[in-house]
Amino acid sequence: MVDVLVIGGGNAxxxxALMAREAGASVLLLEAAPRAWRGGxxxxTRNLRCMHDAPxxxxxxxxxxxxxxxxxLKVTAGKTDEHLARLVIRASSNCRDWMRSHGVHFQPSLSGALHTARTNAFFMGGGxxxxxxxxxxxxxxxxxIRYEAPVDRIELDGDRFVAAWIxxxxxxxRSCVLACGGFESDRGWLREAxxxxxxxxxxxxNFLIRGTRFNQGTLLREMLAHGADPIGDATQAHMVAIDARAPLYDGGICTRIDCVSLGVVVNREAQRxxxxxxxxxxxxxxIWGRLxxxxxxxxxxxxxxxxxxxxxxxxxxxxxxxxTLPDLARQLGxxxxxxxxxxxxxxxxxxxxxFDHTRLDDCHTEGVAPAKTHWARPIDTPPFHGYTLRPGVTFTYLGLKTDDQAAVHFGGRPSDNLFVAGEMMAGNVLGQGYTAGVGMSIGTAFGRIAGTSAARSALAGRGQRQGAVHADA
Structure with missing residues (x-):
């Protein structure tokens, strides 16, 4: 029997898995995707949002x-657990040395990369x-590590993990970490929500999925059916306005349209x-995907x-x-x-x-609704460009309620050997909205916590079992 089973194959x-192994536990990681598509x-991704008090x-x-x-607080409109959010924030300040010890390299923010040189550490080579x-x-x-190993069922004894089934x-x-994402790739569940x-x-x-096709929400639905405490709203998600020509799955960052704040956006009725x-x-x-x-x-x-x-x-x-603008209107239909x-x-x-796009400038509109409060300049200099947008879902926020030990909760009580990390619990911190890089901050913080908690639980269980064997002898 393995000490720690990790279900999922992305960052969290x-x-x-790394933290549990460093703690001395034997670890098996099950990734639903083939090796070529591993990582969820x-x-x-590109970066991690990081707290720091000096350069x-x-x-x-x-x-x-x-x-x-x-x-x-602003992007979530208060829909966040402050204790868990601050845990993530503090953890983001000291995780990079550990990440480097496992081969991750960083580079400065690229010019034009969303004004994130101060707030986000970029991965060299990307996600x-x-x-x-x-x-x-x-x-x-x-x-x-096993690939093409989609778990479709969890066996529990009350609120304790027993086994996973493929x-x-x-x-x-002896313990388990659930880190297998949300349900955004289940088109039927999105439609239901x-x-x-x-x-x-x-x-x-009409939604497109920016990320992996393997996040079907199978174990999220399974755990909710087992009575695990939910968190979040099924319609809330990291949802971005992306190029309408993007593929149904795995378009990633390159499908995003980043010029919204420099222009205007109209719907199919040509209204802002x-x-x-x-x-x-x-x-x-x-927020623009949802809009x-x-x-x-x-x-x-x-x-x-x-x-x-x-x-x-x-x-x-x-x-x-x-x-000309009339010609652009015709091209856009x-x-x-x-x-x-x-x-x-x-x-x-x-x-x-x-005009200064690096700060909240004083270029604004008056007498038009909706207002444009910053970076408002007339659209009057040809050539004109138009980009057609669709909602692109990155990950959904409905998940499992947890605590600062990353335990899955049942009826308000934490399991002592079942833990959760990443997008499967991000709704504890992200009730709505998003700010660049925070998903990786959540996944890194809670992945490390879950691995540590799972190893502690498993090693304690192993010790108890060995003690019982010696007593019988």
């Missing part, structure tokens, strides 16, 4: 705990390099529907002019390009008269002060 699962959504290696200036907390480094380290330390194969362990809107549409039918300049893009980019999901047909269009070019990370695929009325109203409303 790997952190748990972590393969698509540190790749991080400039300071990003203290209270500022990190206020950023999180795929991080995942590969962790797998190499795990193999070197003796962690057993089809007819039973795998027993979002339901039908007042227009008779099923919004989820939200403040594009509400706050810095890293704090607001993950688009609430529009007719779950589609929108971002429009910029030549003044915006060079001020944002360009998308992989070029959008529509035109020398929008009603020309309505589109021109919307743009004319916006342009007239712009009060241009000193």
């Amino acid at each position: 699962a790997l952190c748990a 959504n972590s393969s698509h 540190q290696d790749v991080l400039v200036e300071a990003y203290p705990e209270e500022e990190f907390w206020q950023d999180l 795929k390099a991080l995942v590969n480094a962790y797998y190499r380290s795990a193999e070197r330390l003796g962690v057993q 089809g007819q194969e039973r795998i027993a362990a 979002w339901g039908q809107n007042a227009r008779g549409e099923w919004p989820a039918d 529907f939200h403040d594009e300049g509400e706050d810095f893009w890293p704090k607001r980019y993950a 688009v999901a609430q529009q007719p047909g779950q589609i929108a269009h971002c429009v910029i002019d030549a003044k915006a070019i060079g001020r944002f990370m360009p998308p992989v695929f070029p959008g529509c390009k035109a020398d 929008l009603d020309e008269a309505t589109f021109m009325q919307t743009l004319d109203d916006y342009n007239r409303a712009c009060r241009v002060g000193t």
Whole structure:
């Protein structure tokens, strides 16, 4: 029997496996994906949001705990567990040396990368390099790894983990860490969660999945059926406005459209529907998928002019390009008269002060709804560009309630040998909203906690069993 079973293959699962192995436990990690697709959504990441009180290696200036907390509080609108959130924040300040010890390398923030040089440490080679480094380290330390091993059932004795099942194969362990993501790749569950809107549409039918196709939520549904305490709202997610031409799965970061705050966004009726300049893009980019999901047909269009070019990370695929706004409207399939009325109203409303996209500047609108509160400049300089957007789901926030030991709870009581980490419990910290890099902060913090807790539980159980054997002898 293995000491610790880790179910999942992304950042949180790997952190748990490494910590448990370092603590002296035998560890088996089960990854549902084939080896080539290992790593879950972590393969698509770039960085980790980090608290620091002074400049540190790749991080400039300071990003203290209270500022990190206020950023999180703002994007979640208070829907967060402060104790667990601050645990994540503090853990983000001291995890990088441990990460380096397992082969992860960092690099400074790229120019134009969402103004994150102060707040986020970027992985050299991106999330795929991080995942590969962790797998190499795990193999070197003796962690057993199995690919194409989707667990479809958990065997419990009350609130205690007993075994996991892969089809007819039973795998027993002294403790277990669940780190196998949300349910965003289960199209039926998304449809069930979002339901039908007042227009008779099923919004989820038009969602694209930015991440792995293997996050089907199988064990999340299984644990909820076993009576595990839930956390979060099934419709809340890290949901980004992405290129409507993106693939159904695994489009990743390259499908994101990052010029929203530099232009205007209209729905298919050519109407604006939200403040594009509400706050810095890293704090607001993950609300736009949900905003688009609430529009007719779950589609929108971002429009910029030549003044915006060079001020944002360009998308992989070029959008529509035109020398006149009417021509752009035709290319986007929008009603020309309505589109021109919307743009004319916006342009007239712009009060241009000193434009500076690196701060909350004084360029704003007056007399138009919705307002644009920062970076508002007329769309008047050709060529004009338009990007068609769809909601892109990264991960869902419905998950399992936990505590500062990463234990799964049943009826308010923590299990003593079943733990949870990563996206499967992120809803404890993220009730809604998102800020860049915080998902990896949560996964790293709770992956390490879960691995430590699982090893402690397993080794204690092993000692008790050995003691019982000696007593019988």
